Ligand SMILES: [Fe+2]
């Protein structure tokens with residue numbers, strides 16, 4: 443057929459490849475699958491390392507970054523699993539270890555006792571190695587024949603580079619703070635593991651060094667006790683009942699947006715708690731870990747929305763707002779993983795009615811703080827997804843959803859967060875920090891504090907009976 447369009451200058455091969463690279467001999471399906479299985483394993487174990495350190499890592503920024511990076515790794519694991527399944531591979535063998543040197547590498551990193559060793563292990567050694575292996579894949583494979591792998595590798599690289607850049611900044615900060623840690627032996631041990639990996643090294647680069655385990659001689663033990671840095675000076679403080687304030691019609695919406703920023707920031711305890719469920723619930727389908735990690739990251743985002751809300755108002759939150767960790771501490775140390783999941787589901791399904799997320803969004807809209815409205819809008823949307831994740835992965839353990847909720851209620855009733863005990867043990871005085879926060883906000887708004895609002899003094903203790911029905915987190 444005659445056409446008036448000349449095709450001489452239209453890029454050939456869908457604009458995606460050159461003729462030269464498309465004639466490359468490249469990797470066979472078998473060689474390709476071997477490499478894909480290694481990437482998959484590296485990402486899966488990286489997800490585990492990051493997840494398992496969220497609770498015990500005290501530095502707030504690292505807690506948040508580990509939440510994001512575990513989500514990145516989980517998503518890429520899913521992509522590589524799917525790709526292996528397309529490569530004539532059943533049985534997929536994705537639960538076996540592709541190379542025992544990779545197993546030793548991650549056993550060492552997950553058991554490393556310090557944050558510095560963890561950061562070096564993942565961000566300075568493992569992720570750059572993975573990046574180079576992925577780039578090498580792009581260089582050697584036939585991009586026309588192996589395009590589905592090429593595509594997911596390109597997406598993976600974007601986030602690997604983001605993670606490497608983050609780790610580099612952290613390690614520079616550590617180096618600047620005169621840390622005397624000598625990293626040479628640690629890096630050598632991990633690099634020896636990586637150089638031994640047959641399927642990801644050219645024969646010239648490959649070595650066969652005997653590895654002596656350093657930290658992983660004893661079996662690894664997960665530590666779910668939450669830790670916080672010095673910006674959380676009163677972690678047992680339950681001196682302000684945000685919910686009582688939010689539902690009291692006497693208080694104006696602007697002041698309520700402060701309480702909502704507090705409620706969001708307090709959600710740091712949700713990733714701390716959820717990571718412990720993920721760490722201690724083995725043998726689930728990978729989709730379970732992927733979905734749970736997505737939710738975990740959403741909860742970390744919610745915490746940062748609170749932080750950003752305070753930053754936006756010029757409020758020094760570590761001084762004005764006492765963010766406690768009583769919920770994650772109690773759940774992680776008093777309940778089994780299944781019971782924790784039950785509590786999470788019980789609380790979250792209670793956030794959907796009128797008094798829940800919609801109410802918070804409406805308050806946000808009525809307040810003069812547009813950021814509060816925006817954050818609550820997305821917080822509500824996220825919550826709908828979380829309810830679905832609960833229905834997919836928690837409810838099927840029961841006859842019906844009623845039973846699932848009943849069990850959640852029972853588990854929540856078992857949790858002991860004792861106001862007086864915390865005082866008696868000298869852990870807190872439950873100081874009422876509301877007047878200070880309100881004064882700081884009034885300064886930012888350029889108004890005089892209202893004496894009635896200033897007087898708000900409704901701690902959890904005063905409405906103890908309701909404590910279990912109005913949830914803290916979600
Ligand atoms: Fe949340």
Ligand SMILES: [Fe+2]
Pocket residue numbers: 741790824825828916
């Ligand atoms: Fe949630």
